[in-house]
Ligand code: SF4
């Protein structure tokens with residue numbers, strides 16, 4: 001039995017690692033570029049390590065993965081390699097018709113990947129949330145607001161911004177994209193921190209502002225990896241809902257459950273459940 005439990009702990013991290021390794025090797029061979037092999041192997045390994053540490057009950061497991069991936073993407077890819085991985089970078093590469101950097105990142109982490117691992121990006125890798133999760137309001141202190149529409153405004157604004165640059169045929173777009181990445185990130189951090197304190201909710205930015213959720217939410221609806229409740233074990237104590245940073249009704253197993261597409265796979269509910277029902 002003990003041996004079976006040990007094997008079980010390795011299954012999810014290994015599966016995650018294999019998914020990323022498959023992507024790494026496929027892109028390496030398809031694009032004939034070893035960078036993709038390194039990039040996705042590194043990200044997959046960091047996330048697998050986070051999952052494994054969680055299974056081994058290490059308190060800061062998710063933080064380890066967040067910092068390994070988040071700092072790599074923000075500092076190495078963004079600041080040192082001048083790759084704009086924000087949504088503006090996605091539009092930019094999309095308009096230039098190049099399937100590189102941000103378009104590949106979005107395809108893997110935010111558009112098609114969520115069909116497999118839902119919003120695991122938001123729980124284990126995002127460099128914005130990497131900072132927001134350090135703030136004091138891990139459990140929301142106020143009821144959720146109906147401000148989710150604002151994400152669509154942000155989404156459209158980012159699209160219009162890059163479209164305007166193309167229409168105006170601005171020269172030196174690469175440089176503008178680098179500055180957009182720098183300024184955009186500063187604004188995101190400032191808005192995210194201000195909202196977290198104003199609404200007493202670390203993840204307020206994710207709930208109301210982040211434009212990337214326009215991709216993430218519909219795709220994660222179909223996610224293969226989901227938190228499910230074993231009704232035979234559940235005693236309806238409500239602890240899982242109390243600790244959920246995204247207000248998900250996790251005891252409801254339906255895909256249509258309340259705030260279902262908000263689940264960031266942070267596993268706080270799993271950790272809190274006294275009956276191992278999740
Ligand atoms: S919702 Fe946006 S800011 Fe929040 S974790 Fe996801 S991608 Fe990052």
Ligand code: SF4
Nearest residue numbers: 244263264266267269
């Ligand atoms: S606490 Fe559970 S239901 Fe809520 S976001 Fe985290 S994993 Fe999802």
Ligand code: SF4
Nearest residue numbers: 234235237238240273
């Ligand atoms: S914490 Fe566990 S036992 Fe309590 S309501 Fe949630 S799933 Fe049920």
